[in-house]
Amino acid sequence: MSKSSTSAQLSSLKKSVAPFEKNDRKASIKQMINTLGPLFLLWAAAYFSLSVSYWLTLLFAVPAAGFVIRTFIIFHDCCHGSFFRNRKANDILGTITGVLTLVPYRQWKRSHSIHHAGSSNLDKRGIGDIWIMTVDEYIAAKPLQRLWYRIYRNPLVMFGAGPIAVFLIQYRFNVKSARRQERMNTYLTNVLIAALYAGMIWAVGWQAFLLVQLPIVFVSGFLGIWLFYVQHQFEDTFFEHEEEWSYVMAAVEGSSYYKLPKLLQWITGNIGFHHVHHLAPKVPNYNLELAHNATPPLQKATTITIGTSLKALRFRLWDEENKGFVSFKEIKDRLRQPLPPVEGLKIQKTGLQAE
Template sequence: MQDPRQLQLRKSVQKFEKTTKSISIGQLCNTLIPLVALWAAAYFSLSISYWLALPLAIVSGFFIIRTFIIFHDCCHGSFFSSKRANDIVGIITGTITHVPYLQWKNSHAIHHATSSNLDKRGVGDLWIMTVAEYEEASKFQRLRYRLYRNPFVMFVLGPFYVFLIQYRFNRKGAKRKERLNTYLMNVLIVAMYGILLLLVGWKALLLIQLPAFYISGALGIWLFYVQHQFEDSYFEHNEEWSYVHAAVEGSSFYRLPKLLQWLTGNIGYHHVHHLSPKVPNYYLQDAHEETPPLHKATTIGLKESLLSLKVALWDEQTKRFVSFREGRLLAAKQTLAIDKAS
């Protein structure tokens, strides 16, 4: 039976599980219009200097991230009250961000239902190994994992692999509707680039879209990474796992400067989002501020978030993330303790 305090916490944020049509439409306008304007400005700036166009392209990448947050809310059915409106806007914003709507919607729902559950890893999340699993893994498996967790692979190569390759294919076991949606969105993405190619040419397209795409992709992966990969996170096996604990303790409150908070659609209030995915992004801050128990969530600033780059393995004994080096030392100590006990 769930703790009454946990039930009360979930209930306390229910009043924020509402959509406001005017705010949603306003958010579409203040996101997509600047995105198009910045992209166009970057294109016309090419005739003057690429060093003038490049900053505009980079800033447009931040608006692609904001577009993704709208897509994200549509996947949760929290951007509009109408399912049809969420689906249409989700497909449009998914095309812009290169993310297949139904595929991501379904896998992300699994992520929310299994986040921080050690027995249900593998769908919609990052690859996480425990200290014990890493010690028992083969040399090849360890190499694969170390490459996966390497910052260069994750944040430099990762955006190109995930958004250009991985998302172009269907998940194993995907149902027909999801498969067809992925095919449809692949066609829409090709059509989008085809139109841009005809309008501006391949060189301008590459010079503007490449930095915009990379910034949005790298930042998207970073946000997802840092909001679950911090030292004192929460992971439990299924019998001990709690949805509320996973939300409040296994998701961080990423405190960002106001401009970055706006550009990232308040997703830094990730603990609130995991507690109640039906809260639209524009009410996440209100839900946090008006719910005192949520103030106890792990708060991470920009400086502290960089420390998360060193975490690599989850240690079930100390219940915290550790580096590869710390993992080796802990495994050696545990082995020594077992040998002495025997």
């Protein structure tokens, strides 16, 4: 696809979804109420159920985790400046919801904008995404690099240890390139989290707090990483190098339409319409489905369901030759063959981040 063709297509699609980029203050406030209200009530229910049965507590913790995801979607919209028209309002609410979801607002806002600018671009991996190696990179890698990558891509590590590593540890620190405003926001987020948790421990005791909060953090973290994972790693997805990459292709073909049951779609703030979001990040979450339904070209995006998305669990490497994901098992024979010299091959490495 030529650059001029891509530009024209982008302009046409942008024009189609432009009406849906207008946020509605009443809709935003309503979403705050129907998200934060149930989250607090479910947390309280989980706490009071401790005197009855811990199984009942866990039963309350699961939907509470769902509302943490919904809170994160509000946070996510604030990062894009799409939840409110006023930038300061987005910054304030983004920081508050960042405390509730354990994510520093300005740090994530920066890394996420980089993710959007280079999503599906093989030459721009490394910030705000999940580590993907190509087959050639993996074959060329040293044994220890291969081992680390295999550990990283193991579902038990990615979705088991990942939530703890990312939300409780990684996001507590600034990256070296962070500027002062971003650093201060991370410090502020950490202080507010500590104050909130200290207050809750004072109110209910540390044991009760941990029994309720830890499963909520783990389940919401697991679900968040899973959503981010399947939004870009699915059959027939799109990855290309800079010279062949285009913003439109990355949005429409490199981002999935995760068709969820209506209740789960609501809980996850319509983020399943990820192709729409990547095309037009300014569309608030409550308008994503409307934009999808009103724009026929967007309805051609790859649709995945809960059932079909499970196939992604075996995806390990991107095969540039066949334009698709493969498992480690599928490249065993190629590993035994001598590696031909490849000029300019660089092994891309990145940390695990939730979108």
